[in-house]
Amino acid sequence: KNQVEQSPQSLIILEGKNCTLQCNYTVSPFSNLRWYKQDTGRGPVSLTIMTFSENTKSNGRYTATLDADTKQSSLHITASQLSDSASYICVVSEVSQGNLIFGKGTKLSVKP
Amino acid sequence: GAVVSQHPSWVICKSGTSVKIECRSLDFQATTMFWYRQFPKQSLMLMATSNEGSKATYEQGVEKDKFLINHASLTLSTLTVTSAHPEDSSFYICSARPDPGGTDTQYFGPGTRLTVL
Numbered sequence: 080k081n082q083v084e085q086s087p088q089s090l091i092i093l094e095g096k097n098c099t100l101q102c103n104y105t106v107s108p109f110s111n112l113r114w115y116k117q118d119t120g121r122g123p124v125s126l127t128i129m130t131f132s133e134n135t136k137s138n139g140r141y142t143a144t145l146d147a148d149t150k151q152s153s154l155h156i157t158a159s160q161l162s163d164s165a166s167y168i169c170v171v172s173e174v175s176q177g178n179l180i181f182g183k184g185t186k187l188s189v190k191p
Numbered sequence: 192g193a194v195v196s197q198h199p200s201w202v203i204c205k206s207g208t209s210v211k212i213e214c215r216s217l218d219f220q221a222t223t224m225f226w227y228r229q230f231p232k233q234s235l236m237l238m239a240t241s242n243e244g245s246k247a248t249y250e251q252g253v254e255k256d257k258f259l260i261n262h263a264s265l266t267l268s269t270l271t272v273t274s275a276h277p278e279d280s281s282f283y284i285c286s287a288r289p290d291p292g293g294t295d296t297q298y299f300g301p302g303t304r305l306t307v308l
Binding site (some may be wrong): 110111115120121122123124168172173178179181182183184186 | 236299
């Protein structure tokens with residue numbers, strides 16, 4: 080069964096600190112991996128998208144990495160801000176039907 | 192660009208009533224839209240794929256007679272929760288796949304919070 084596992088489930092950090100969120104997946108073959116930010120009570124917003132041949136992708140203070148060999152991805156957030164408090168969801172696309180496989184997300188809380 | 196809206200953003204209804212949720216792609220056309228449901232602290236779960244001009248495709252375990260989907264145009268899909276019950280209370284999110292586009296590109300709406308009393 081294709082799965083996407085994220086860790087940690089939740090994380091609390093102080094404003095200005097960096098953090099790294101993890102995503103392990105078993106989807107194979109896959110076409111791309113996305114990281115989304117979902118604010119409470121809102122829909123997901125895309126942060127980064129990487130194909131299987133890409134190793135890293137940045138979007139401002141967000142940097143995603145991908146190791147297709149070990150089927151692992153990470154999202155690194157630098158100089159965190161209070162507005163970074165949200166759930167971060169890892170989503171992997173299947174090649175065969177284009178289905179999106181969602182992780183359960185990591186809930187990040189940035190405290191002043 | 193690529194904005195998807197949902198209406199209403201939240202709704203409270205009595206048990207047994209029906210509720211309609213609209214999903215619109217504001218600046219692009221979408222032959223295919225998707226409806227998801229998200230329970231607290233859970234991931235998005237695909238309920239159905241909505242196709243303009245044809246019947247929706249429902250995921251296993253989703254009752255098609257309870258969750259009616261109508262893809263009326265290339266920019267509008269509606270989800271009607273019929274005879275709603277408290278267990279239908281959830282966060283409903285739609286997404287739209289732009290025409291033409293990659294098979295897995297989806298833009299998400301802001302979601303609709305449904306509370307059934």
